[in-house]
Amino acid sequence: MDLRAIDRSRWPVLSPLLDELLDLPPAERPARLAAIGADDARLAADLQTLLAREARLDAQGFMASP
Numbered sequence: 001m002d003l004r005a006i007d008r009s010r011w012p013v014l015s016p017l018l019d020e021l022l023d024l025p026p027a028e029r030p031a032r033l034a035a036i037g038a039d040d041a042r043l044a045a046d047l048q049t050l051l052a053r054e055a056r057l058d059a060q061g062f063m064a065s066p
């Protein structure tokens with residue numbers, strides 16, 4: 001899913017869940033994401049998109065230096 005396809009009006013719901021997922025060890029994220037997806041598959045898909053984007057930025061060294 002393209003990041004631009006995420007509805008901005010969903011950000012109040014997405015933001016705290018994204019923070020929660022980012023605070024988890026990477027190995028624990030899939031289980032939490034699956035639990036979220038059991039209630040709202042679209043929400044889980046949006047979160048997965050955001051997590052993938054964060055991982056790409058991290059791999060590129062984004063914010064690694066001032």
